[in-house]
Amino acid sequence: MKLSDLQALFRSRYDCAAVFAARAPGRVNLIGEHTDYNEGFVLPMAIDRDVKIIGAARQDGIVRLYSADFEQESMFSLDAIRPDPAAPWSNYMRGVAAMLQNDGLALRGFDGVVSGDVPIASGLSSSAATEMATVMAFCAASGQSIDGVRAARLAQRAENEFVGVKCGIMDQFISSLGKAGHALLIDCRSLEYELASLPAGVTVLVVDTTAPRTLAGSAYNQRRRECEEGARLLGVRSLRDVSVQAFERRRDELPVVIARRCAHVIHENQRVLDAVAALRRNELSTFGALMNQSHDSLRDLYEVSSAELDAVVDIARDTPGVHGARMTGAGFGGCAIALVNDDAAASLADRIAAEYPRRTGRTPNIYACVASDGANWSAV
Numbered sequence: 001m002k003l004s005d006l007q008a009l010f011r012s013r014y015d016c017a018a019v020f021a022a023r024a025p026g027r028v029n030l031i032g033e034h035t036d037y038n039e040g041f042v043l044p045m046a047i048d049r050d051v052k053i054i055g056a057a058r059q060d061g062i063v064r065l066y067s068a069d070f071e072q073e074s075m076f077s078l079d080a081i082r083p084d085p086a087a088p089w090s091n092y093m094r095g096v097a098a099m100l101q102n103d104g105l106a107l108r109g110f111d112g113v114v115s116g117d118v119p120i121a122s123g124l125s126s127s128a129a130t131e132m133a134t135v136m137a138f139c140a141a142s143g144q145s146i147d148g149v150r151a152a153r154l155a156q157r158a159e160n161e162f163v164g165v166k167c168g169i170m171d172q173f174i175s176s177l178g179k180a181g182h183a184l185l186i187d188c189r190s191l192e193y194e195l196a197s198l199p200a201g202v203t204v205l206v207v208d209t210t211a212p213r214t215l216a217g218s219a220y221n222q223r224r225r226e227c228e229e230g231a232r233l234l235g236v237r238s239l240r241d242v243s244v245q246a247f248e249r250r251r252d253e254l255p256v257v258i259a260r261r262c263a264h265v266i267h268e269n270q271r272v273l274d275a276v277a278a279l280r281r282n283e284l285s286t287f288g289a290l291m292n293q294s295h296d297s298l299r300d301l302y303e304v305s306s307a308e309l310d311a312v313v314d315i316a317r318d319t320p321g322v323h324g325a326r327m328t329g330a331g332f333g334g335c336a337i338a339l340v341n342d343d344a345a346a347s348l349a350d351r352i353a354a355e356y357p358r359r360t361g362r363t364p365n366i367y368a369c370v371a372s373d374g375a376n377w378s379a380v
């Protein structure tokens, strides 16, 4: 929804003008999947799709939210923040309010209208975008500012503890700190990060498989437990502490499934570092080959891909001008990405639009994405 339409909606609901607009983007992860909760490395970029909240501060501690997408209002008091089972979208925002207050920020209430164009439940982190936009809205309403890393940690805590999803830090971090034209190499242990500039002449094409995400929650948590078990058996704090060489020497000591999960994570961490080095040398073919290896490992060792994701990846890899393709995000459905030369992006999109439905019986949604800035707010 355009800002002017949101403003009109705000006026019609709240009888005054919104004075701030907060926004935060969704993301794709270029490489480094299921490594964040193992204290490893990831390389996501923020995309040019976001969640917006326009609002005006109130004099009391009431937060009134209207979701334009769900056409629903949800209201709460900052004095007693509880989940609203009738408006689950609001729980990401309630959780953020609770965590900001627990961490010592003095918050004011506000009236807000929320709307986004990050597709929901398709693996592009609409929840992290909602959380980070909420952090920004509270900053705007309360005259506060907050460091981007702290903001990401509190938003993650909101999702872990208030919403009850045990995600890692990647999605909130990139939604908070993304930079236009860049991906971010994030060390999920130290939370240090470096910008990695994306080369001119290539497009990141995102393909939403539109297949329902099955098992996403339960299998995600199970993978986390398997990684913890692997770390325990290898005698380390987390899989981040194991090098590829050390792992390969001890792989046979582990139960087969645990060994597969560990192999994915440990090699994937190294692939992220190799991919960043390749990007810095402008070696797109190496970068693409690492993306391909990442997908194959997620499919065969981590077992989180799906027939639909594999179909997109197959079609993309078979198309001229594509450097590499892989699933992105948690998996079990959701989106795949391809790194493709600009002049081949349209023909790749056409091929997927034609072939993917033949192979899967589904219609894909295809977006070319641009690396964008992280969360912010401005006066309107």
Ligand code: GLA
Pocket: 032, 033, 034, 035, 036, 037, 167, 168, 169, 170, 171, 329, 330, 331
């Ligand atoms: C989801 C989680 C992230 C990360 C990815 C897998 O997007 O929210 O924290 O674990 O899955 O890389």
